[in-house]
Amino acid sequence: MTLAAPETHQNVTRRGQITVSGLRIVVGPPDAERAIVEDVSFAIEPGRTLALIGESGSGKSTIALSLAGYARPGARIAGGTIEVGGERVDLMDGKALRGLRGRRVAYVAQSAAAAFNPSRTIMAQVIEPLLVHRLASRKEAMARARRIFASLSLPDPENIGERYPHQLSGGQLQRLMAAMALITGPELLIFDEPTTALDVTTQVEVLKAFKAAIAESGATAVYVCHDLPVVAQMADEVLVLQNGRTKEAGSLGTVFGTPADPYTRALLAAADHGGLTRLPRPEQECVPLLRIDGLSAGYGKIRDGRPEVPILEDVSLLCGRGEAVGVIGESGSGKSTLAKVVAGLVPLADGEVLLDGTPLPADLGGRSREQFRKVQLVFQHAETALNPVKTVGELLARPLALHHGIRGAAAQKRVAELLDLIQLPAATAARNIRALSGGQKQRVNLARALAAEPELLICDEVTSALDTIVGQAILELIDSLRRDLGIAVMFISHDISTVRTFCDRIMVLYGGRAVESATCAAFARGPHHPYTRLLLESVPQMDPAWLASSAARAAGTGLPLNREICRFEPRCVSAIRGRCNCEAPPLRQSQGHGQNHTWLCHHPVEALGAE
Numbered sequence: 001m002t003l004a005a006p007e008t009h010q011n012v013t014r015r016g017q018i019t020v021s022g023l024r025i026v027v028g029p030p031d032a033e034r035a036i037v038e039d040v041s042f043a044i045e046p047g048r049t050l051a052l053i054g055e056s057g058s059g060k061s062t063i064a065l066s067l068a069g070y071a072r073p074g075a076r077i078a079g080g081t082i083e084v085g086g087e088r089v090d091l092m093d094g095k096a097l098r099g100l101r102g103r104r105v106a107y108v109a110q111s112a113a114a115a116f117n118p119s120r121t122i123m124a125q126v127i128e129p130l131l132v133h134r135l136a137s138r139k140e141a142m143a144r145a146r147r148i149f150a151s152l153s154l155p156d157p158e159n160i161g162e163r164y165p166h167q168l169s170g171g172q173l174q175r176l177m178a179a180m181a182l183i184t185g186p187e188l189l190i191f192d193e194p195t196t197a198l199d200v201t202t203q204v205e206v207l208k209a210f211k212a213a214i215a216e217s218g219a220t221a222v223y224v225c226h227d228l229p230v231v232a233q234m235a236d237e238v239l240v241l242q243n244g245r246t247k248e249a250g251s252l253g254t255v256f257g258t259p260a261d262p263y264t265r266a267l268l269a270a271a272d273h274g275g276l277t278r279l280p281r282p283e284q285e286c287v288p289l290l291r292i293d294g295l296s297a298g299y300g301k302i303r304d305g306r307p308e309v310p311i312l313e314d315v316s317l318l319c320g321r322g323e324a325v326g327v328i329g330e331s332g333s334g335k336s337t338l339a340k341v342v343a344g345l346v347p348l349a350d351g352e353v354l355l356d357g358t359p360l361p362a363d364l365g366g367r368s369r370e371q372f373r374k375v376q377l378v379f380q381h382a383e384t385a386l387n388p389v390k391t392v393g394e395l396l397a398r399p400l401a402l403h404h405g406i407r408g409a410a411a412q413k414r415v416a417e418l419l420d421l422i423q424l425p426a427a428t429a430a431r432n433i434r435a436l437s438g439g440q441k442q443r444v445n446l447a448r449a450l451a452a453e454p455e456l457l458i459c460d461e462v463t464s465a466l467d468t469i470v471g472q473a474i475l476e477l478i479d480s481l482r483r484d485l486g487i488a489v490m491f492i493s494h495d496i497s498t499v500r501t502f503c504d505r506i507m508v509l510y511g512g513r514a515v516e517s518a519t520c521a522a523f524a525r526g527p528h529h530p531y532t533r534l535l536l537e538s539v540p541q542m543d544p545a546w547l548a549s550s551a552a553r554a555a556g557t558g559l560p561l562n563r564e565i566c567r568f569e570p571r572c573v574s575a576i577r578g579r580c581n582c583e584a585p586p587l588r589q590s591q592g593h594g595q596n597h598t599w600l601c602h603h604p605v606e607a608l609g610a611e
Helices: 058-065 094-100 122-126 127-132 137-151 168-183 202-216 228-233 252-257 260-272 335-345 369-374 390-405 408-421 426-429 438-450 468-485 496-504 522-527 528-536
Strands: 018-027 032-044 049-053 073-083 103-110 188-192 218-225 237-242 246-249 288-303 308-320 324-328 348-353 376-378 456-460 488-493 505-510 513-519 588-589 597-600
Touching: 018 058, 032 058, 032 073, 032 237, 049 058, 049 137, 049 228, 058 073, 058 188, 058 218, 073 324, 094 168, 103 168, 122 127, 122 137, 122 438, 127 137, 127 376, 137 168, 137 202, 168 202, 188 202, 202 228, 202 438, 202 528, 218 228, 218 369, 228 260, 237 252, 237 260, 246 252, 246 260, 246 369, 260 456, 260 468, 288 335, 288 488, 308 324, 308 335, 308 348, 308 513, 324 335, 324 468, 324 496, 335 376, 335 488, 369 390, 376 438, 390 408, 390 426, 408 426, 438 468, 456 468, 468 496, 468 505, 488 496, 496 522, 496 528, 505 522, 505 528, 513 522, 513 528, 513 588, 522 597
Parallel strands: 049 218, 049 237, 103 188, 188 218, 324 488, 324 505, 376 456, 456 488
Antiparallel strands: 018 032, 018 073, 237 246, 288 308, 288 348, 505 513, 513 597, 588 597
């Protein structure tokens, strides 16, 4: 990558050559405009991948989308030049841009589940760019789509296109979105945080598919990402952004190996999950605030203690006052269902959930207002959890009135205190929620839960969509609040590295069962269930060779038809034939550590080994 755009325009057009010079993007009316991207220049050689990194609000996605001639509502490209294959994108009219987008420049969004139309088949949506641009007949388009499905390692490539989005997993949808982008043979692929919402094992498969697709197509790529180990696997070049300006640029090895700018060094330090500063709690017997015993839950009608669609079975958990317990597992493991059961949003089918020794009613209808107050759920996506037409002050005042009867001047004072608690200025109360950054919205999301003065805070993937610096700040804030206020935290996540750093206790879910439970210290000692080992091995490393190594092994798929045997057996590289596929696994515990570490497995401790 060239750090500054070439001074003279090349007469020879090169397919996939991207050149940006002096890019300026502004918001607001001409007489009061404000630059959100200022004087950004770079050039990408054909077939290379440039990663744009930086905090939320640094301009990553704004710059990436400008390569397709697009600016978000209220923003506009006000200066500089953008060239794709030698053509000036910044000078194109509407008709020319329609010919560019989806054909020469393709976009892979963060959330494939939100991008696909739920009422149309996958095939109809994937081949649409070919039909819109009149590049192939329907029959030719479908044949091309099936070839791409196979190249992306999608299951049943001949027939998967006939399914609907809701019938597919998140990882499959993300690869299918890549198929839609690749089908026209574009010069430029824009990936905008495409694996942020995926669990680590699914992410490995998707990253491998993306990298293979880029190499096979020969397309130039721009990869927007805040997960720096993922950047290390995907990028050839890196551009570091802060507040819409370039802080540093160069090859991956140079920027990650010998960063010159303090901001880059801060990003790299934040990528190390061990950077979270917290004092370890001594191991001691837990006097639980939250106790879950033999919990079973799911969806549909409940008959004889079993729902029509079982999700969780025989799950038990302890969480003491002031403790943080982490619940980890892949998508579909039952993490969010467990959170909803504790919060009363999904009815309990069997077992007990006790708060401070008192059983909580199985569903919302039986709970008192005081029980609602004591258990608060912080949702993953603040953008959808917070009313966009309200101010921050109005959002925080509502739970104050509901749970404590606080209104008027007293409410305004308490709102200011809550904003101070989450480290936002008091003036934020007057701002509309839409005017806040992702990290600020998540802080307000947290403050709304804290307004109830809960005893248990349930955090469901609260940092998964945030960049490393903002995510770490949110974790440190929650950590300090639980210590200062004595709040217990149930921390739901698919990020095992964060959970190991942040939590006092850890439970690993697979297929709705707890396959491993341990205190943080016992978890660090090991041994580990084979599924936990897979999760640990699937966390991307800063080594660019990691993705191609044996450590990033294929995760496999599938649960056994007989749910009474080991559920991980179809994917387990250590499965014992004649036992794991025939018998229910016993619950084992680590020798010499009391009840601190248990796992559900046929293998004894000496066969599993320590970490």
